[in-house]
Amino acid sequence: MLFSRMLIPTLKEDPSEAEADSHKLLLRAGMMRKLTAGIYNYLPVGLRALRKVENIVREEMNRAGAQEVLMPAVQPAELWQESGRWNVYGKELLRFKDRHGRDYCFGPTHEEVITDLVRREVQSYRQLPLNLYQIQVKFRDEIRPRFGLIRGREFIMKDAYSFHTDEAEAEAGYQAMYDAYNRIFTRCGLKFKTVEADTGPIGGSYSHEFMVLADTGEDLLASCTACDYAANLEKAEVILPANNPAVPAATGPEAVHTPNVRTVEEVAAFLKVTPQEIVKTLIYETDKGPVAVLIRGDHEVNEVKVRNLLGVTDLILAGPARVEELTGAEVGFAGAVGLNIPIYADQAAAALGSMVTGANRTGYHLVGVAPQRDFAMAQAADLRTVTQNDPCPRCGGALDILRGIEVGHVFKLGLKYSKALKAVYLDADGAEQFIFMGCYGIGVSRIVAAAIEQGHDKDGIIWPMALAPFQAAVIPISVNEAAVVDAALRVHEELEAQGVEVLLDDRDERPGVKFKDCDLLGIPLRVVVGPKTLAQAAAEVRHRRKKDTAIIPLDDLIPHLKERISRELHG
Numbered sequence: 001m002l003f004s005r006m007l008i009p010t011l012k013e014d015p016s017e018a019e020a021d022s023h024k025l026l027l028r029a030g031m032m033r034k035l036t037a038g039i040y041n042y043l044p045v046g047l048r049a050l051r052k053v054e055n056i057v058r059e060e061m062n063r064a065g066a067q068e069v070l071m072p073a074v075q076p077a078e079l080w081q082e083s084g085r086w087n088v089y090g091k092e093l094l095r096f097k098d099r100h101g102r103d104y105c106f107g108p109t110h111e112e113v114i115t116d117l118v119r120r121e122v123q124s125y126r127q128l129p130l131n132l133y134q135i136q137v138k139f140r141d142e143i144r145p146r147f148g149l150i151r152g153r154e155f156i157m158k159d160a161y162s163f164h165t166d167e168a169e170a171e172a173g174y175q176a177m178y179d180a181y182n183r184i185f186t187r188c189g190l191k192f193k194t195v196e197a198d199t200g201p202i203g204g205s206y207s208h209e210f211m212v213l214a215d216t217g218e219d220l221l222a223s224c225t226a227c228d229y230a231a232n233l234e235k236a237e238v239i240l241p242a243n244n245p246a247v248p249a250a251t252g253p254e255a256v257h258t259p260n261v262r263t264v265e266e267v268a269a270f271l272k273v274t275p276q277e278i279v280k281t282l283i284y285e286t287d288k289g290p291v292a293v294l295i296r297g298d299h300e301v302n303e304v305k306v307r308n309l310l311g312v313t314d315l316i317l318a319g320p321a322r323v324e325e326l327t328g329a330e331v332g333f334a335g336a337v338g339l340n341i342p343i344y345a346d347q348a349a350a351a352l353g354s355m356v357t358g359a360n361r362t363g364y365h366l367v368g369v370a371p372q373r374d375f376a377m378a379q380a381a382d383l384r385t386v387t388q389n390d391p392c393p394r395c396g397g398a399l400d401i402l403r404g405i406e407v408g409h410v411f412k413l414g415l416k417y418s419k420a421l422k423a424v425y426l427d428a429d430g431a432e433q434f435i436f437m438g439c440y441g442i443g444v445s446r447i448v449a450a451a452i453e454q455g456h457d458k459d460g461i462i463w464p465m466a467l468a469p470f471q472a473a474v475i476p477i478s479v480n481e482a483a484v485v486d487a488a489l490r491v492h493e494e495l496e497a498q499g500v501e502v503l504l505d506d507r508d509e510r511p512g513v514k515f516k517d518c519d520l521l522g523i524p525l526r527v528v529v530g531p532k533t534l535a536q537a538a539a540e541v542r543h544r545r546k547k548d549t550a551i552i553p554l555d556d557l558i559p560h561l562k563e564r565i566s567r568e569l570h571g
């Protein structure tokens with residue numbers, strides 16, 4: 001490939017619109033351009049990187065026995081009404097009408113379409129198991145599209161769906177995908193962690209996410225430093241220490257005047273107690289009515305856990321007026337004693353023998369409040385978020401809290417969609433049975449950005465060999481010296497002939513400009529052809545990540561490069 005013939009509009013400056021490094025670099029390296037919020041054009045170099053990801057995903061999916069299909073982006077509303085999701089999916093679902101006034105959506109995911117296909121085409125147990133996947137464009141009208149390809153509105157996903165006769169077979173299908181995903185992300189050259197993920201009210205460990213570790217990641221995960229436990233922070237379990245002494249308050253509760261003292265810090269300072277002795281009372285609105293959640297002052301509520309415990313989808317902190325209506329006091333003075341809504345307590349709060357709470361009276365707190373004696377709880381459960389100081393729920397070891405970018409998700413669906421859409425098969429006895437399902441997503445375009453978040457420096461991108469749009473660049477120091485140009489052309493031609501993906505920078509630019517662009521594009525191996533090395537029948541080879549340079553004789557150059565590429569691709 002000749003640089004001069006390609007559309008590679010590199011930029012010298014960071015574009016002001018971009019926050020994340022990957023977003024800046026994808027724009028600066030001329031790999032993509034924004035069309036509108038969260039929607040991008042992939043330019044030639046960007047598309048090459050995207051295709052690399054797609055090919056790895058495709059190879060490993062095929063190897064795992066999945067079959068590729070391609071489903072439409074536009075989906076009829078009827079299917080979503082049948083599954084019950086038309087009214088619950090919310091504003092991320094882009095809905096529109098055709099000329100006849102019929103409702104459609106642009107697919108954010110394809111459970112409905114694939115289940116519809118399978119219920120029509122699969123009749124017998126003999127046709128199962130089946131795993132169908134596609135690599136296709138999705139649209140989600142994200143409330144905050146950001147970080148370029150990491151959270152786009154239109155993006156490329158690999159989505160797979162598996163169909164099984166029973167639970168055990170579905171389990172095996174899930175495991176096969178889990179293994180394939182580990183191979184995919186390893187081959188992509190990513191540093192990643194597989195974590196247990198929240199499954200909603202279904203519960204159980206039926207879902208795993210694959211997280212690319214990066215400080216800029218939007219997801220938080222808890223990872224044990226001693227065993228292999230790792231979970232999304234939404235899901236990570238808290239174990240209540242056994243030695244938690246619950247000595248009930250001898251007296252109390254006693255109201256104390258605490259004017260303008262609302263936050264945990266203010267209460268702790270004013271009453272000279274520790275945050276561990278204070279219990280926050282959070283008032284939530286849910287689709288089952290208002291509830292109170294009690295959390296120790298040094299802990300944070302985990303709303304995913306609360307939602308799952310209550311079996312609700314809506315969970316919103318009540319506004320000041322509603323808090324006042326329910327507690328009789330301004331925000332900051334709510335407490336459990338005398339409260340007339342269901343009270344759910346985190347287990348650590350419930351285990352306190354004596355606590356400080358709001359008094360449900362503006363300007364007052366209660367001290368010496370004892371759970372059970374002074375108020376009743378609907379339930380005590382694990383409702384808080386794990387912190388760095390918590391022990392691993394499996395082995396008691398130390399937990400690390402890390403940041404990650406979710407690039408993949410595997411999920412056991414069970415009978416959710418097959419029941420809603422009546423997807424059945426006939427078993428060996430001719431009896432109708434529902435089909436067990438699993439679904440498995442990979443953020444193909446997000447991986448391109450995640451790889452850059454993990455691999456870059458001040459000069460540009462540092463691709464893993466497997467994702468690099470070009471494996472090598474050949475740079476003639478000058479395009480005005482025939483011998484240099486000839487040698488560079490020969491090296492370029494020979495590399496292409498041997499199947500190496502190579503970019504020849506044939507532009508009439510200063511060497512410094514070419515080196516800068518080569519670093520920016522992140523091409524792993526750079527071959528510089530100049531008069532000095534040519535006089536020794538050699539060229540200079542530099543590795544983008546290692547930054548080491550070596551003078552390699554022209555005769556050895558091609559095998560040398562091929563060997564390095566192959567070593568990095570195959571470990």
Ligand code: ATP
Pocket residue numbers: 109140142149150151152153155156157406407408409441442443444445446
């Ligand atoms: P997130 O929590 O990041 O919104 P999700 O749970 O909505 O992700 P899934 O529905 O499981 O994601 O989709 C499968 C994969 O698609 C995700 O693992 C992620 O890699 C990718 N993905 C999801 N939303 C986006 C987006 N807006 N832009 C790019 N990739 C995305």
Ligand code: MG
Pocket residue numbers: none
């Ligand atoms: Mg999402």
